[in-house]
Amino acid sequence: xxxxxxxxxxxxxxxxxxxxxxxxxxxxxxxxxxxxxxxxxxxxxxxxxxxxxxxxxxxxxxxxxxxxxxxxxxxxxxxxxxxxxxxxxxxxxxxxxxxxxxxxxxxxxxxxxxxxxxxxxxxxxxxxxxxxxxxxxxxxxxxxxxxxxxxxxxxxxxxxxxxxxxxxxxxxxxxxxxxxxxxxxxxxxxxxxxxxxxxxxxxxxxxxxxxxxxxxxxxxxxxxxxxxxxxxxxxxxxxxxxxxxxxxxxxxxxxxxxxxxxxxxxxxxxxxxxxxxxxxxxxxxxxxxxxxxxxx
Numbered sequence: 001x002x003x004x005x006x007x008x009x010x011x012x013x014x015x016x017x018x019x020x021x022x023x024x025x026x027x028x029x030x031x032x033x034x035x036x037x038x039x040x041x042x043x044x045x046x047x048x049x050x051x052x053x054x055x056x057x058x059x060x061x062x063x064x065x066x067x068x069x070x071x072x073x074x075x076x077x078x079x080x081x082x083x084x085x086x087x088x089x090x091x092x093x094x095x096x097x098x099x100x101x102x103x104x105x106x107x108x109x110x111x112x113x114x115x116x117x118x119x120x121x122x123x124x125x126x127x128x129x130x131x132x133x134x135x136x137x138x139x140x141x142x143x144x145x146x147x148x149x150x151x152x153x154x155x156x157x158x159x160x161x162x163x164x165x166x167x168x169x170x171x172x173x174x175x176x177x178x179x180x181x182x183x184x185x186x187x188x189x190x191x192x193x194x195x196x197x198x199x200x201x202x203x204x205x206x207x208x209x210x211x212x213x214x215x216x217x218x219x220x221x222x223x224x225x226x227x228x229x230x231x232x233x234x235x236x237x238x239x240x241x242x243x244x245x246x247x248x249x250x251x252x253x254x255x256x257x258x259x260x261x262x263x264x265x266x267x268x269x270x271x272x273x274x275x276x277x278x279x280x281x282x283x284x285x286x287x288x289x290x291x292x293x294x295x296x
Contacts, residue, residue: 001093001101003128004210005121007180008106009171011145012135012194013202014058018104020203020224022057031216034098038062038089039105045081045088061085063107066120075251086124093128100211101128109134109176110167118183130188132180133210136173137194139293140278143171147276160276160284168290200224 008014021028021035028035037043039059046061061078064070065085071078093101112118122130137145147163169175173191181189190210197205200223208217282292 001128002099003093003101003103003125003130004133005108005125005130006102006104006133006135006206007108007176008110009135009137009142009176010106010110011142011149012106012137013198014104014106014135016224017202017206018058020221021102021104024203024221027219027221028102028216029098031214031219032098032100033211033214033216034093034096034101036089036092036101036103038092039065039085039103043081043085043088045084046078058107059103059105060107062089062103063105063111066112066117090124110170115179115182118180122183130184131210132184132189133192134173134176134180134189135192135194135197137171139171140281141194143281144276146171160280161287164281164284164288164290168288 006014006017022040025035036059039062040057042057043061061082062085064074065082068082071082074082108121112121143163146167147160150163151158177186177189177191192206192209197209199205201221204217204221207214211217278293285292
């Protein structure tokens with residue numbers, strides 16, 4: 001099977017694209033393209049019937065399944081399912097007659113810290129012809145947006161200096177290409193540009209890029225629904241939830257905290273108020289001993 005693994009970056013329209021892929025699963029299926037359920041919020045083994053996991057239709061859980069040191073951030077249902085998610089994906093892919101599968105999660109580029117994790121992805125997809133799909137964005141725009149999102153989600157007080165120290169190089173296309181290409185091969189790393197992909201027709205543009213001669217590019221697509229604003233859980237909040245779990249706080253209480261947390265961005269701190277300038281970013285990089293982006 002031909003597998004396209006879309007790894008992000010975050011802040012490049014990933015949530016919108018994943019929602020569109022999920023909403024058009026049946027149409028894609030008719031064209032021989034499969035968007036798996038395993039790893040998304042709809043994964044049956046991740047559901048315990050007691051709370052809503054939101055509407056995230058990325059394959060984030062597959063990436064998180066490679067990070068056992070973080071499983072404690074999640075409830076018992078998720079922890080029990082994590083060790084078998086990739087096996088379930090393998091079974092799901094084997095059961096479809098589609099020649100093409102699409103996987104998408106920005107967690108692959110943002111949360112997997114080492115080449116060993118990338119190698120684990122390769123091993124789990126052994127037997128498939130895998131192409132990595134990466135969407136890049138101007139580093140200045142990306143850092144400003146990602147840093148602003150963390151502040152908006154309650155990460156602060158959190159300096160720009162701390163941000164560039166915590167996430168060095170992850171927004172650098174060549175860094176991402178090198179860490180994935182060393183495992184999958186440089187010819188199997190496709191780069192998209194966010195400024196060329198953004199817009200309500202992002203799904204059509206995305207499919208046209210990865211499958212330029214495929215009939216699916218000529219299909220008709222429904223207009224995108226007006227989705228609720230995506231509210232990511234910040235690392236700081238996830239650590240807070242881990243403490244609640246360690247102290248055996250009830251799931252009902254944790255769910256209430258999540259709902260409150262996700263409502264805050266709609267009431268406080270618009271992201272436009274926390275954006276930073278290219279000069280701010282270069283100064284922070286310089287203070288951290290890293291070259292300014294303008295010199296790259």
